[in-house]
Amino acid sequence: MKVIIAIDQTGNWKQIIEATVKRSWPSDTIFRILTVVEPVETPLDKPKTHHESAADKVVHEARALLFKHLPGCTVYSEVRKGKPADELVTVAANWMVDRIILGTHGRQANRLIPGTVPQLVTKKSCCSVDLVKLTPAAAAAAQ
């Protein structure tokens, strides 16, 4: 089974990893922790933006936490540049994943206007999407 865990650079990623750990997984499950950074133009001597460095750190920590709880599983981590929803859908389709896990605050948006990343991923992706309900209090505590 192939699973993408989509996280961002806020403290919410811990809730997503914890929810992932609570689910049961087949022994051959491969996880890919993915975070997408929207591209920002930077001077040539400054190749990494603050967001990219923060993303690197977050995926490392998330991978370590997942591996701590699910030892023996295979975990890849990756930072991509682009539009989050498009990148997630593309990676999911190219890698032929079975499930995408991502967090949602459940903010309601009108369906006639462009939605949030979870809405867009749910709409565009070809695989199952597991939306972990994020608790604001837990996120604040994590930050």
Next chain:
Amino acid sequence: MKVLIAVDDSLCSREAVNVVASRPWAEGTQFKVVHVVEPIAALYGLVAPEAVSLMLEAEKKLKAHGIKFTTDIGDYLKEIFSEQQVSSLVIGGYIADSVIEQANDWHADLIVVGSHGRTGLDRILLGSVAEKIVNRSLCSVEVIKIKTPKCDETTSKNDRSGASVRQKQTV
């Protein structure tokens, strides 16, 4: 863990049930299969009085059909898990609202719902039950999709060679 599976008599719902059945679950996980029959009676004001009795009849038939396939799904899951772990329920009401209400009352940890994958005008007019559930539920929601040929189109449309992979690590 408590898992609520929202079903209707569609291919995507069957797929959602099959996915649930094929997965490993923590010991003692409870499953509740819920089907919601939407009230046709809500349209009474818009139709001729002679049609009301026909609508009531249709509503009864829909409910009877709902009970049949919900029980079938419940029995199928009971064979895979156990009698004590699976229950089924047919209720009347608006689908998204009723599913969320059931999930809240039952303190569900996860709602599993199949997606019809409606796009364009269909989506604007009919909306997406899955989307409504995702927006309003207090617990996590998993939207199960059936893989279709459209997936390949999506991939080629979204794929951009410029996307950079910054790091990759294997454990």
